[in-house]
Structures are given as C-alpha cells and as structure tokens.
Amino acid sequence: MIYEINQERLLKTLQELIETPSVVGYYPCIHQLLEELVEPYGLTVDYDRRHTAYVKISGQNPEKTVCLGAHFDTIxxxxxxxxxxxxxxxxxxxxxxxxxxxxxxxxxxxxxxxxxxxxxxxxxxxxxxxxxxxxxxxxxxxxxxxxxxxxxxxxxxxxxxxxxxxxxxxDPKFVLTDTGYIKSRHIDDKASAAVLIECIRILVENGLQPKNNIWFAFPIYEEIGLGGAYVPDEVEEYLALDIGLIGHEQSGDEKKVSISGADRIAPYDWDLTSRLIELAEENDIDYVTDIYYRYGSDATAALNGGNNIVPATIGMGTMNSHGYERTHIDGIVETLKLSMAYIMDSK
Ligand SMILES: [Zn+2]
Missing domain, CATH: 2.40.30.40 (Peptidase M42, domain 2)
Structure with missing residues (x-):
C-alpha cells in the first residue's frame, strides 16, 4: 500500500460526524463541519441547489470525472x-x-x-x-x-x-468499545462519510493524483430516496458508499466490506461491480458480495433520476440497521481500502 491508514483520526472524524445533527434535509451544521474538516487540506466545498456537498480533486485526465458518494442525512x-x-x-x-x-x-x-x-x-x-x-x-x-x-x-x-x-x-449515542466496535444510531451513513473524508486526506497528504477527476459527494436527501437523484453531467461513474446488510440471506459482516450486486431497485453495473471485486482480490481486501432486499442507495437513486451514470455500491457490514446500529473498525477500514483502490485504479 502506498499510504498509511490513521485509524485514530478516522474514528475521531466518525464521532464528530455522528454527533453533528443532520436529519434528512437539515444541512447547516454538517456542512459547516465538512468545511472545517477539509479546509486544512487546502480544499473547499461546492454545493448544488439541492444542498449536496462536493469536494473535488482533479485527476491527471481532466476529461473524465467519477464520483464517490456518502449521504450525510440520517433518518x-x-x-x-x-x-x-x-x-x-x-x-x-x-x-x-x-x-x-x-x-x-x-x-x-x-x-x-x-x-x-x-x-x-x-x-x-x-x-x-x-x-x-x-x-x-x-x-x-x-x-x-x-x-x-x-x-x-x-x-x-x-x-x-x-x-x-x-x-x-x-440522539446518536456514539460508543466505541475496546474491541473496536462502534455503536450509534447513525453508522448509516456517517461511517461512509468518514471513509470519504479520510480518502481526501490520504490523497492530499501523500500527493497522490488519481487518473480521473474524483468528486466526493455528500447528499442530504438519501433516506427518502432523493439523495443521488441529481448528478452533475460531468460524472460518469457513481460509487455509492452505504451500509452493508447483515441477517437472513445476507452475506454482510461487520468486519468486511460488502460489494452489492443489486438492490430493491436494480442490479448495479456489471463491469464496475466486477472490477470492484477484482480490486478487492488484488488488494487482499476482506469482502463479500451480496444483494440488498429492502434497500436503495444513492447510486440507484441516481439511475432512478434519469442520470447517465454507471452505478455501484459498497459499504461496511452493519448490524441492527435503522435502529441502534453497530459495525466494527475493520469493516470501515476494508471499505476505505476498497475506495482508495477504486480511486487510484479508475480507468
Ligand atoms: Zn444509508
């Protein structure tokens, strides 16, 4: 690996994100926090009219833009x-x-x-x-x-x-246990947002320039199905980071990253999903493949919204979803590793 993962910083960011209220449609506090988190890295935040926040890192090839999204809103x-x-x-x-x-x-x-x-x-x-x-x-x-x-x-x-x-x-009730479990109401989707913010820091700190432009998107209307419904024209691929499911007929695990083949709306893109599986194999990432039954992501919201994008979804296995949720630092780190592999590999 060409970079180090700072787990302590990742967990601190996760706690800050979780403890900042951002129920569906309520963006003032979480936007301010995002600006404070990326400002030390010389980055600014852009917003579209529906208050999706974007942090943009330019690639070697200015012609192609891919997007990684994690929704800020909570139920x-x-x-x-x-x-x-x-x-x-x-x-x-x-x-x-x-x-x-x-x-x-x-x-x-x-x-x-x-x-x-x-x-x-x-x-x-x-x-x-x-x-x-x-x-x-x-x-x-x-x-x-x-x-x-x-x-x-x-x-x-x-x-x-x-x-x-x-x-x-x-109240999100954030708890980090000595055994590496994180319990909170809003693992969904603040754990993914923390992963993306850590990706941003890793890219800047290590002077890594991806091949393509990378846009990190943070929608605020995902939980009602509208998060990624609008995607700017420039974006060709949309990789949504969102929780993986655990339970009957699910393969998810709190210590692994789930790569989803489909959700309740549609199968995800065949080639992009296959590439994510190959990247997980090549980089020794602990992953499972799965499909999600009662679940839609920003990537399928983007398809639903008529956007001309290639969709895929990955995320940390999360217990008790939409209740008092739990995941493990290992699942978050595996999701980070797969996100970075995608960012540095995008063709
Ligand atoms: Zn979610």
Missing amino acids: GMVVRSIEENGWLSVRNLGGLNFHSLEGENVLVHTRFNGDYTGMVICKSHSVHVFDDARELERDFPNMKILIDEDVHDKTSVEALGIRPGDLISV
Whole structure:
C-alpha cells in the first residue's frame, strides 16, 4: 500500500460526524463541519441547489470525472402538529422503526429559535398507569415528542417557536468499545462519510493524483430516496458508499466490506461491480458480495433520476440497521481500502 491508514483520526472524524445533527434535509451544521474538516487540506466545498456537498480533486485526465458518494442525512422526524396537551405529533423522515426509538432523546430544530431537547414517548407511556402500555402499537398515531420545557399546552409550545415543519434529530449515542466496535444510531451513513473524508486526506497528504477527476459527494436527501437523484453531467461513474446488510440471506459482516450486486431497485453495473471485486482480490481486501432486499442507495437513486451514470455500491457490514446500529473498525477500514483502490485504479 502506498499510504498509511490513521485509524485514530478516522474514528475521531466518525464521532464528530455522528454527533453533528443532520436529519434528512437539515444541512447547516454538517456542512459547516465538512468545511472545517477539509479546509486544512487546502480544499473547499461546492454545493448544488439541492444542498449536496462536493469536494473535488482533479485527476491527471481532466476529461473524465467519477464520483464517490456518502449521504450525510440520517433518518428522523418532522413536526406534524402540536397537540392540545403540548406533545408533538410527528411524521417520519426515512425508514424509522418506533420500537427502537421509544424513550430516545431528540433535538427539535426550530427555524428561528434554536434547538430544544425532548424525548420520544408512547401515548401509553407508563406500565404503572396504562393497561395497554405493552401492547399499544408503536406507530405514528401513538408515538409523540415530549419537550423538556415547562409546557403543558399548545400555546406555550408555540411560544417556544416550535411549529409544524420543524425537523427532529435523534440522539446518536456514539460508543466505541475496546474491541473496536462502534455503536450509534447513525453508522448509516456517517461511517461512509468518514471513509470519504479520510480518502481526501490520504490523497492530499501523500500527493497522490488519481487518473480521473474524483468528486466526493455528500447528499442530504438519501433516506427518502432523493439523495443521488441529481448528478452533475460531468460524472460518469457513481460509487455509492452505504451500509452493508447483515441477517437472513445476507452475506454482510461487520468486519468486511460488502460489494452489492443489486438492490430493491436494480442490479448495479456489471463491469464496475466486477472490477470492484477484482480490486478487492488484488488488494487482499476482506469482502463479500451480496444483494440488498429492502434497500436503495444513492447510486440507484441516481439511475432512478434519469442520470447517465454507471452505478455501484459498497459499504461496511452493519448490524441492527435503522435502529441502534453497530459495525466494527475493520469493516470501515476494508471499505476505505476498497475506495482508495477504486480511486487510484479508475480507468
Ligand atoms: Zn444509508
């Protein structure tokens, strides 16, 4: 390998990304962090009108541009209404599972009055009080947000500046264990974003110039299927980095990188996916091939959006996806190695 991997720095970046709220469509804080992370490397961030962030590294061949994407957005909620007792009624942003959210802390991002903390509760919130506390279905009509302020009616919540349309991030609860496991709500897809930021640092630090222009893209609408739906014309290939799946009939593993042959929308590009497998073999990268059942990526969102691109997807195996997720540093490092192999090999 022509570069060193700084695992400590990679994990620090991962924690910073995870602890910066960026629920679907809420980009101000995460964009500021990205700018701070790449600025020391003499790089700036460009944005398109839908707030996908791009960091661009020019290649020896200015004629061809390939893109690696990792979405910044995380699943979360949006305020639907304020109820008479001061609780917030919400709708989902992305594939939430309320069973995993009950009792979690949240941040309500208001438009003009800053953030408020709160928690996710079930209407029948106490086994001491409600006969149906265990049985009541954990879904929208029954799940509310309790704001951590002295507010007990609609008017007092409105007076805080909270209103329908405010976005809600869930506490990510980042934990790094001595055994190298990372637990957090937002491994998806902050682990991939950390990988791309580390690729950027490796390229700059080692004076590596890829053959083609490399654009690192960070969409903010992936979890609702719109992330990569727009891709600039210059981009010929779109390699999406997103979590690999673990479970029944999946081959994913927290210590490996998954190369996906297809997702619920479409097979990924035959040649590009085959090339990624060859690169994994040539570079002794611990990988599996897989397909994803209930899953779409930025690469298939790009296809769906009518873009003229070659799509593929890779990512670290992740347990408990869209719940309190877990992966391992080894899976993140294998994903980094395959990303770098692709960047330096692109034909
Ligand atoms: Zn994802």
